[in-house]
Amino acid sequence: MARTIAYAQATGVRAVPRGGGHCFAGRSSTEGLLLDLGRLDAIAVNADGRATIGAGARLAHVYNALHQHGRTIPAGCGPTVGIAGLTLGGGLGLLGRVHGLTCDALVSAQVVLADGRVLECDTQRDPELFWALRGAGGGQFGVVTSLVFATVAEPHATRFELHWTDGAAAAVIAAWQQWAPIAPDDITANLTVVAEPGRPLRVVVFGAVLRDGDATSTMVDELVAAVGTRPGVRVCDGSTFRDLKRALATSVQRTDSARVRIGRSEFFADPLPTAAIATLLDGLVDVSQGRRELNFTALGGAYNRVGPDATAFVHRSEQFLLEHVTDEGGQWVERSWAIAHVYGSGGVYPNFPDLELNDWATAYHGDNLARLRAAKHTYDPDRFFQFPQAI
Ligand SMILES: Cc1cc2nc3c(=O)[nH]c(=O)nc-3n(C[C@H](O)[C@H](O)[C@H](O)COP(=O)(O)OP(=O)(O)OC[C@H]3O[C@@H](n4cnc5c(N)ncnc54)[C@H](O)[C@@H]3O)c2cc1C
Structure with a gap:
């Protein structure tokens, strides 16, 4: 090398x-x-x-x-x-x-x-x-x-997937964002909303619980009660953690698709208001080709028990991450991102790079930026590693 x-x-x-x-x-x-x-x-x-x-x-x-x-x-x-x-x-x-x-x-x-x-x-x-x-x-x-x-x-875990359609979308998002980021640490529940032409909107809450099936069912009941509508599909199955990862990788999680992916994302420290959720969902109704997704990832827990300057990863007080992803052309990603951005923290996950950001360095690294620039000067003073954006 x-x-x-x-x-x-x-x-x-x-x-x-x-x-x-x-x-x-x-x-x-x-x-x-x-x-x-x-x-x-x-x-x-x-x-x-x-x-x-x-x-x-x-x-x-x-x-x-x-x-x-x-x-x-x-x-x-x-x-x-x-x-x-x-x-x-x-x-x-x-x-x-x-x-x-x-x-x-x-x-x-x-x-x-x-x-x-x-x-x-x-x-x-x-x-x-x-x-x-x-x-x-x-x-x-x-x-x-x-x-x-x-x-x-390697823990034993129970995978769960709950599927709702159109009518429940707003209630599911509202309940999820109040619940998932502050749920007990051994519960990871993410949420995805998928819009495709000619199909009803799909709203899926999925993830893993480091408990047995019965305890997971009780947890799922709590979430369903908070939503107020029963899901059409409800899956709960226990397995080793490796097998659970495999199962999730082939279901609702981001797939290794060869399709072009256009996406923007942001961290959120507070829940989205009801009106913003409704406007985000309105933006999904006119999909005429391809696929549009809103992907919510729950944070909190151990992510936030590390200080923002303990490592270069600065985003340690966020509640969730929201991605707007599509494989179609057009302006939907930009519009959807702008609706949510009003309520976002301005922080962006460095592993979801966003070429549209005006100040990418601050969005990715926040208050750690000056220290990162000093480290860059020490370890790569001639800025050899610089494509396309050097710190
Ligand atoms: C299907 C899919 C699923 C995903 N799931 C998740 C997820 O569950 N959680 C999550 O956090 N993210 C997830 N991501 C995002 C993922 O974290 C980023 O895309 C990540 O950058 C991919 O790393 P890579 O090594 O595959 O990519 P690469 O494109 O190889 O690398 C990413 C960046 O790191 C640099 N780099 C790579 N290797 C080195 C090295 N050895 N030394 C120095 N620099 C290096 C590259 O130059 C590039 O800038 C997912 C992405 C996809 C496509």
Whole structure:
């Protein structure tokens, strides 16, 4: 890796690292030199429960390898998402409300800098680099070649999915946003609203509960009572955490679709008012082609028990994340985002990059920006890693 970077430096070719290749803004693609880490995907688990994971590993491989040891890490659901890109931007997932972000479980990382030095960083060695990597590390400071995580025992979990149609949408969103972000930590309940031409609107609350089926059913009853309308479909099934991830990855979760994805998102510290929910839903009725989605991700819990400056991931007092996603052209994403933005916190998840932001650096990094710029100056003073936006 160091030799490749030296070649890029000598020839003036731009070099860009790629983990799983899923960056929504295409930042792991280049007409220059692609540093594809895909084959660095070895995974080893120590007796102390620490896992050393090659930066090219993808999530399905990570979960499978850790499952052999009865262990896991809090991480996302897309099976082909790269562990590197996910961790370096934060990492939201089904265990996040109990164990925090994927980057919160990071213990150390090996990084190749632009000057060819290979550093092992952690809270003692090059702590500013380690701090910066946890939430702002994607393509910014160096090429991460391996990551060490503190794993947790793989839990038994119950998956649930509740499907409503049109009439209940506003009530489901209103009940969900009052309930999911402050639910007990072992409940992760996300919400998606899907509009497709010629089909009724689908409203799905789905997720995982680290309890048995009966306890999960009781929890589901509470949510249904708060909504006031029974769901048409109700699924509750228990499984190992790895199998649950697999099931969710093939159901309502974001799929590895080849379709073009256009999306904008924002964090919210407070619930949306009833009128805003109604206006958001009105924007879904005239879909004539493709698909429109509103995806709500519950935060709170362990995500918010870490200080905003403890890692570079600054968004530690948000209640939920809302994405407006489509695969059709037109202005719907912009309109829908603008309706919700009035009530948003202005913060944006770095792993959902948004090319329309006026001040992307503040939106992604907030009050951590000055410290990140100092770390950039220390570890990449010539701004070699700069495509397309350097901190
Ligand atoms: C199907 C799908 C499901 C998803 N599910 C979730 C989810 O559940 N939770 C969640 O939080 N997010 C989720 N995401 C978003 C995901 O976190 C981001 O897209 C993330 O950036 C993907 O990482 P990657 O390694 O696959 O992508 P890449 O495009 O390879 O990398 C993303 C960025 O990190 C940089 N980078 C990659 N590897 C390195 C490295 N080794 N060293 C330095 N920089 C590097 C790249 O240059 C690029 O800027 C999902 C995305 C998709 C497409």
